[in-house]
Amino acid sequence: MAAVKYIASDKLPDWLKSLAAKSRVLVPVAEGGGVVFRPYAPGCRPVFDSDATAPPKGAVFPACQELFRYEQGKDPEDPGKPTLKLIASTEAEPTVVFGAKPCGARGFLIFDRVYIGKKFPDPYYIAAREATVFVTMACAAANVENTCFCHWVGSGPADGSGSDVLLTPVAGGYTAEAVTDKGAALLEDPALADGAAKADEAAAVKAAAREVLGEAPDIAASPAALLAAFDDADFWRDQSDKCVSCGACTYLCPTCYCFTITDEPKGMSGRRMRSWDACMHFQFTLEASGHNPRPTKAHRLKNRVGHKFSYYPTLHDGLVACCGCGRCIKSCPVSVDIREIVQNAVARAKG
């Protein structure tokens, strides 16, 4: 890996401008009372000191994406015979996601195993993933929130996995470390200086942040514990009592990758779209017959927690389908706490 670089705060706009000249640069900006990723434009003031309300998930996996368009025509000789033209494009715009917290980028590791698998590689996802570079910002101690639990899931506030460049806030600016070759290329910019002198300070910032999180409980038993609780209706009723079945947790989750497909015809043309879906919604498993295997919020919450902490890790070498960002807790209108549910399941299994 290349050496540590350093960029002073006042040079940051220069770097962003130079990045924006080559690709779309998404930065966290305040919008209303929330922080969301928006294309960088000169004068724009990114928010780096708190985690964005919504993660940069949409940069690679848009909330709604056109898979293809179609145009129908008619055979002039026999108008009963329609002709069909499909227009599909997987092309993705080169993008730099700048200033996300590391957990937000790490979420894509969970996506990757699903969409870049050998069996069903997803061309749309792959194209967007390859076109996107993540420059993340390690958390300082003051950024660690009550809802953060990245250390539970084998990560940490300065975990660069999933990132291409990791920035760390230090006095006067940020150190920048390339995590991947794609990231290293970004650091070849005149706005950045050598940061060797700042390396120790950066290490201290990272350690301080990790310190705030404290000890993580051992949740290694969660896959088995959740499976064991599968048929315990009372347990899931108690866990889900207060859930209102909205999709805030899933839509704001950097690891939730489920989608639904809808067609929108308009006269002789139409579009097939892929859009985010949420397992907390009744419609998620609603079958055409009207039957629904997950008719209640208890069924659905069980699935969300079970999927993240049991079924997925069981299929994917123990990788928990959660990056510990805590958005599902923080943004839940009724403060459903997934940590508590996992711990309750583990406790239940212990008896």
Next chain:
Amino acid sequence: MPVLTGKELRIVGFLCNWCSYGGADTAGVGRFGQPTDLRIIRVPCSGRIDPLFIAKTLINGADGVLVSGCHPRDCHYAEGNFYARRRLEVLKRFLPILGIDPGRFDYTWVSASEGQRWQKVVTVFTEQIHALGPAPRFDAVSADMLAKAAAGALGQGGNRVAA
């Protein structure tokens, strides 16, 4: 074929079958000339008109929506237009808070015998929509205005319309 560019605007009418659609027929039988912009969607009763149809039509880019039913007390279904009156009035007062000019929507009562009244309503309403011009679209708000919204700088000038 869309509306005739430069000539017509997109005006959608929702008419009850028994009175107003009949009134529009009567106007036709009487050869009471009208502007050509209006496209009529026939429904059984003004009570069938969910205000959401109108909101949807306007949000999706129509320049005007006109609703007409039987006169109060004269509903073919006895009460439909009484409910419609309340719902449509609530909608009319709601539209401006969304950013839709209240002049783009009107509702009225025209009976099957009132061909001339229908002619007048269509003429006046169409003129009104032409005076307002093509409807601004949500998906085409200017960057300037969006910047003002981002800066919380909306509502500083005059030009107020009561919501």
Next chain:
Amino acid sequence: MRIGVFICHCGSNIEGTVDTATVAKASLDFPEVVYATDTMYACSEPGQDGIIQAIKDKNLTGVVVASCTPRMHEPTFRRAVERAGLNRYMFEMANIREHVSWIGKDREANTNKSVDLVRIAIEKLRRDAPLSPSKFSINKRVMVIGGGVAGIQAALDCADGGLQVVLVERESSIGGKMAKLDKTFPTVDCSSCILGPKMVDVAQHENITLHAYSEVDAIGGYVGNFQVQVKKKATYVDWTLCTGCGACMEKCPSKKNPDRFNEKIGPCTSINIPFPQAIPKKAVIDPTTCRQFVKGKCGVCAKVCPTGAIKYDMADEIVTEDVGAIVAATGYDLFDISKVTEYGGGRYPDVITGLQYERLLSASGPTGGHIKRPSDGKEPKNVVFIQCVGSRDKSLDRPYCSGFCCMYTAKQAILTKDHIPDSQSYVFYMDIRSPGKMYDEFTRRAMEEYGARYIRGRVAMVYPKDGKMIVRGADTLAGTQVEVEADLVVLAAGAEAAVGAPKLAEKLRISYDKYGFFMESHPKLKPVETNTAGVYLAGSCQGPKDIPQSVGQGSAAAAKVLALFSKDMLESDPQISRVDIKRCVGCGKCIITCPFKAIKEVEFRGQKKAEVIETVCQGCGLCTSTCPQGAIQLSHFTDNQILAEVNALCQS
């Protein structure tokens, strides 16, 4: 779906301002359209055959016809597609005549608009589902509201056809306006001589139940099964005991009350039988003038009544009649002549209405058939008739012609000469409207044989002078001012909708025009039908009519009822609401708002759900716009159909 589109020329009605070939060609570019053509007259036999042939040749599964209003020919085309084997609801119309070609001259705009209307018809059709009606039983009783000559005719024809008839009359006797007439034009035969036997037939017909002195209070139900609440107003006389002997009238001390039957030009007693031929011939007490009611003491009639029929404590009574059809025959009322202040009606006793004059002419009237003017009882020599008082007058908001006044004025001029040979009649008229068999000849006779002087012109004013009424007006033919010294002035008051007609229309759920006359279903083709199934019109309630027209309509309405009742079961319109019980949350908002109580709450697997009662639902769709989750959908006008129309219009 395989859709066929047919664009009608309607001769030149549409083709004149719409390029139908272009519309047809454009239609081919719309989804699922496999065939499109223009056609000369889609509704004609060859036109319909063309549609049927195309359905067969092109395997069409849905049809759009762009022509006139669906209110006109939708049933025609539905039958046609059904003949070709399609479900009749797999059909939509685009109205490119009344809504396009007849209201605009710009051919380009009209053509373009027609394409749009075809487009939305196609989008709706693509979401149509085949519907089939269900059957329900009918109650083969009919109610006739109003016992004038039209109602009498309708009642008798229905009763003769074997139907049970309930006849409701507001006054204490049937007979209506015709019973008040002396003679009828153009035959000058005695009105009561020709009406009387029909009235007696009503009384004696075993199939007719008569509720006189009664009014319709409320109407529920629907075609085949109406429930009508009839308010029997208190008469204070037990009609089961009253024999109509008239002893009470002779002894009643309150004798100076204005006689409504005599149009208030004569007095009557507080307890009264309006006229000798009254059916039923029963007495009624007017509590507003009766001394027993006004002063609390009298009781004379109770003492003299040989059968003890007087019941001062009688109250209004509501009876419910279940019927399958209703004929409204509520007639008309007269224009209030006092509104034309310059003629002095209502101010000067010798300015009277034509109907009051009828009572003066009638042998059973207050003057025993001798023409005596109200002010001093003298026989008038110069009688002036003024036409169009409250007719054809925009300033009075009465722009319509009342139709029969020209004729009865001619009749009254003739009768005046008959009664008083040395009299002279003057008739101020605007135009003479006499388009009927022997009608024009009749007015000629009034002028030529009976010497009535017809003066074409409006009267400016009428005022009293030295015991005479001075009538000042214009003779527009001579171009001069005229002044006539009249002994009596008779105003041909126009006809108005009967008092309370709009209220009754609301109860019947039928339309009425701005003057209160009931609206027929189609001005030419459905003159006695209304837009509410099972409700028919007869006589002047629909608009002013003379006796033969009223009688004709009475028979026509009866024929409609008999045709309706010729089936044992009726088919309900399948365009009704249906509940998707998966989506229904049982909140009951649809139940609260349904105007027909056509939705009930049911329990399904322990959950409350709404259910539509098929035969009661009238298909208004109020429930569909009320249900927030769209769980109840009006067939053929579903949310998705209307949204598809909206989207089709907004997409461009």
Next chain:
Amino acid sequence: MSRLEELKTRIKEALPGLECVIGWQKGYDPLHNTPLFMRTDADVDKLEWGPLNVHNPAVYLPTFTGKKVGVVVKGCDSRSVVELLQENLINRDNVVIFGMPCTGVIDLSKVKARLAGAGVSAGTVTAVTDDGKTVSVTAGGQTTAMPLAEVRADKCGRCQFPNAVLADAYVGDPIAPAAPAAAADADLAALDAMSVPERMAFWRYHMERCIRCYACRNACPMCVCRDHCIAQSREPHWLTQDDTATEKLMFQVVHALHLAGRCTECGECQRACPMDIPVLALKKHLNRTIRDLFDYQAGVDPQAIPPLLQFKLEEDNIKERSW
């Protein structure tokens, strides 16, 4: 015995006959309380009362069809219960209402803004105290005192129903309502001050960030369609999945118009919004319209029929246009 203890006693007495009693308890951090479903006496001991009880527990009632449940309410929550009763969505015999006088709840957005102003993150709160007038929040090692009057929800400052409109067990003495609002709330006043095109820009700007999670809908006690909302159905098909401000705004229109005459203005829609979109202003505006047109307020009288489910032959305040 404090009022809260008395309330707990009353709940414990009633608990044996009930599926559960819904209230509030402490949440994952000192700033957040969370709904509590009491099934045992031990659960009841967790019950909290105070300005952090921001949630409206009425939202849960319709999900307990056929079961008898208890619910602890603030005055505003009780209006939602009344509205649910009015609309036949819950059965009076199956709900036991516990009430206490309420002096207002905080608006978390306002608290967050205060903390941000003090340079600390609301995510780092370690302690919250309240003395009835002031809320003191400790975060990032410093304590910020906030007068309740400044950080409470808009509805609290003009609350006309601080005591339950309807209660089976009421603990404490009813308190006087606040003075009726003299002017529109700041959010609505700001919209009022905008021109019509500015309002379009306003909604376009704010709706962009909507993630279509439907928290606004699912937290709304009057959104009883929930699983069958027309926003997510194809039959009927009102909305597409397009990620556009237009579709998102259309949903807010659906929500608002479906609430017309039914909304008790509890503010849950906006409170629940993770993106902090000012959707409540739409309902405030509609409620003003409903009041002007029909002199009606939702959730006050269990016998009343919502104004859009009834009519008058002659409407007092609807002046129709003459052409």
